[in-house]
Amino acid sequence: MNSIEHFVDGKILKGNSKKTGKVFDPSTGEQTSEVKLATTADINKAIEVAKKAFLGWSQKTPLFRARVLFKFKELIEKNSDELTKIIVSEHGKVYEDAKGSLIRGLEVVEFACGIPQLLKGEFTENVGTNVDSWSTRQPLGVCAGITPFNFPAMVPMWMFPMSIACGNTFVLKPSEKDPSCSMKLAELFMEAGLPPGVFNVVNGDKEAVDAIINNKDIAAVSFVGSTPIAKYIYENCAKNEKRVQALGGAKNHCVIMPDCDLDQAVNGLMGAAYGSAGERCMAQSVAVAVGKIADPLVKNLSKKVESLKVGPGLDKKSQMGPLVTKQHLDKVKGYVDIGVKEGAKLVVDGRNLKLQGYEKGFYMGGCLFDHVKKGMKIYKEEIFGPVLSVVRAKDYNEALNLVNDHEFGNGTSIFTRDGDTGRSFASNVKIGMVGINIPIPVPMAFHSFGGWKRSLFGDQHIHGPEGVRFYTKLKTITSRWPSGIKSDPEFIMPTMK
Secondary structure, three states: OEEEOEEEOOEEEOOOOOOEEEEEEOOOOEEEEEEEOOOHHHHHHHHHHHHHHHHHHOOOOHHHHHHHHHHHHHHHHHOHHHHHHHHHHHHOOOHHHHHHHHHHHHHHHHHHOOHHHHOOOOEEEEEEOOEEEEEEEEEOOEEEEEOOOOOOOHHHHOOHHHHHHOOOEEEEEOOOOOOHHHHHHHHHHHHOOOOOOOEEEOOOOHHHHHHHHHOOOEEEEEEEOOHHHHHHHHHHHHHOOOEEEEEOOOOEEEEEOOOOOHHHHHHHHHHHHHHHHHOOOOOEEEEEEEHHHHHHHHHHHHHHHHOOOEOOOOOOOOOEOOOOOHHHHHHHHHHHHHHHHHOOEEEEOOOOOOOOOOOOOOOOOOEEEEOOOOOOHHHHOOOOOOEEEEEEEOOHHHHHHHHHHOOEEOEEEEEOOOHHHHHHHHHHOOOOEEEEOOOOOOOOOOOOEOOEEOOEEOOOOEOHHHHHHHOEEEEEEEEOOOOOOOOOOOOOOOOOO
């Protein structure tokens, strides 16, 4: 049995804990590894190492950091096939989807390579007579990331490259369900020339999370996961005087207008709802069919969902792989059971899918519900599986209100040919990320990712310009040099003349 430890101070660290977690190959259902789960002492040791490494790393020039990141980028590209196969082996998503997620993480590394430009401050000469003022951005110290199972490369790479580029050191706690990709990335970063202790990976469960929250030497925490845990981390980090960005759950709506290109909308929904088996925070899990488009939409969708090719992630014919664990598979099937009991029409039922030779794998087929109502549990809660719900709205205003009234505000899309409708939707929808004829509106690395409402706890979005601001603190200097002119004390609020 393969044993997965921790990566601290530039090398593998064997922790003291006897607690372990199981890592499975979702395609076969077989356990492939055992991951050691860190104790509080293990976490504190990693943080102490990162704290010491910060003294030297924070003094490196932005250009030096950028050159290490450029080398890291090259190594990721060189090892992309291995990294992609690691993702497939522990998460289950199909190869091309796993490769795409790796590339979206790599884009943040590429953005972070521009850190010398991104850290430039502002300068004003003569804010007052012979008085100059300027601002700088300086690193925070030791930062931490707590990341989910669904993107074992992309989401960590949305955090640690930006933080490290800004001069911080970093402790990553990836999901214990698929930890191997983070370990490999840590090895590659060391190979790129990163000093020991700057980037550390510690595997663990809730004890590790709480240790990060409670350690006074952690300056900032980034999190992506479910809303209840995001709220827990946000509240407790605030109590411990830490910066925090905690991205929570989602229930993303895709509004389908009667004038849309139906084939484009259906194909967009298929990829957005069933790609990665629906295990995406940006998955489109609700299709809001407006007016007369509903019947043809459901008819076209049902045909494609029924023909969805489900299989192992390394099979080139597979369009959708298994779910990550047996427990999660059972949870998603349970939501489908609830939807049937609530009275929604189950147009396509994928619960009983069996694959010959992979009977123990964590598979289910795509599920499609019609006539879903806003009071139903399958509408209100995030399912995080290959389940698409169609809600019918009589007009655009009803559709917009459905999106805005939901507690989550992560992402949304609209399919329409009408520019006025598209512009109105983008302007008035209360959601953080919006697509117009784009099914998965994930911003590029040079913008920033984040939702509204209960999809984000904290003031700043992740990566991009917001990431630079989150991982640095602003300092403003006001300066005047002696001129030989004598002056008297002033006992009033200083004003510039």
